[in-house]
Amino acid sequence: TELVRCENVARTYGKGVDAVVAVHGITCSLEPGAQVAVTGPSGSGKSTLLHLLAGLDRPTAGQVSWPALDDEPHGRIGLIFQGPSLLPPLDVLENVALPLLVAGRTETDTRAAATRALRDVGIGSLARKLPEELSGGQAQRVAVARVLAAAPRLILADEPTGQLDSAMAGHVIDLLVEAAVRLDAALLVSTHDLLITERISRHWEMHDGTLRKDAPCSR
Numbered sequence: 001t002e003l004v005r006c007e008n009v010a011r012t013y014g015k016g017v018d019a020v021v022a023v024h025g026i027t028c029s030l031e032p033g034a035q036v037a038v039t040g041p042s043g044s045g046k047s048t049l050l051h052l053l054a055g056l057d058r059p060t061a062g063q064v065s066w067p068a069l070d071d072e073p074h075g076r077i078g079l080i081f082q083g084p085s086l087l088p089p090l091d092v093l094e095n096v097a098l099p100l101l102v103a104g105r106t107e108t109d110t111r112a113a114a115t116r117a118l119r120d121v122g123i124g125s126l127a128r129k130l131p132e133e134l135s136g137g138q139a140q141r142v143a144v145a146r147v148l149a150a151a152p153r154l155i156l157a158d159e160p161t162g163q164l165d166s167a168m169a170g171h172v173i174d175l176l177v178e179a180a181v182r183l184d185a186a187l188l189v190s191t192h193d194l195l196i197t198e199r200i201s202r203h204w205e206m207h208d209g210t211l212r213k214d215a216p217c218s219r
């Protein structure tokens with residue numbers, strides 16, 4: 001069953017003469033195990049597409065559904081963004097634990113899941129550091145651990161490596177791909193980096209708000 005499905009989806013911002021068609025005519029779906037890199041120029045609609053797939057935004061036409069998630073996407077979708085997204089007053093372990101506590105998991109269970117997720121991304125030793133003490137690559141690995149701790153079925157990452165050097169970017173992408181395989185999740189990553197599209201099996205391209213699926217690989 002598909003984790004997410006878009007049928008002839010459009011999203012327009014504003015009304016009348018000021019209306020901007022951010023995306024239109026989007027039909028796509030992601031099954032468990034799917035790995036997709038989405039590329040396209042700035043303004044082509046990548047962020048809008050991710051927000052729609054995450055259920056953070058609603059289409060102005062067409063339908064987005066999450067058949068395998070009983071159309072209850074919340075809690076089963078992991079989101080990763082480009083910039084710093086950690087809460088400064090909380091240490092690394094607390095940052096990873098917070099969404100699990102909010103979701104109602106017990107403290108014991110949460111501590112185990114958070115500790116394990118940090119170890120899985122290779123930063124178990126940073127558990128008691130504050131975000132301000134981390135490098136950009138370390139902070140982004142914490143953001144990855146925070147998503148993985150919740151065992152999502154759909155992982156959506158919006159230019160997650162935009163602020164990292166290429167070695168760390170490759171490492172973060174490898175962590176996401178490995179985790180998606182382990183969780184039997186679908187992974188969709190938007191990126192400007194062609195080295196990253198090479199690490200991900202499928203390639204979609206956005207252009208002026210439309211989606212071209214299975215664009216040629218850039219190798």
Ligand code: ADP
Pocket residue numbers: 042043047159
């Ligand atoms: P990116 O190109 O990395 O997606 P942008 O700088 O285009 O980022 O957009 C950053 C944020 O601003 C996004 O949340 C987007 O929805 C919003 N945004 C983009 N363009 C506009 C606009 N013309 N008016 C208002 N908000 C916008």
Ligand code: ADP
Pocket residue numbers: 013014020021022023040041042043044045046047048049206
């Ligand atoms: P990308 O992520 O590829 O840079 P976006 O999805 O951010 O593209 O933007 C697609 C188009 O929609 C752009 O023309 C952008 O300016 C516009 N847009 C995005 N968010 C908003 C917003 N909140 N209000 C108005 N226009 C927006």
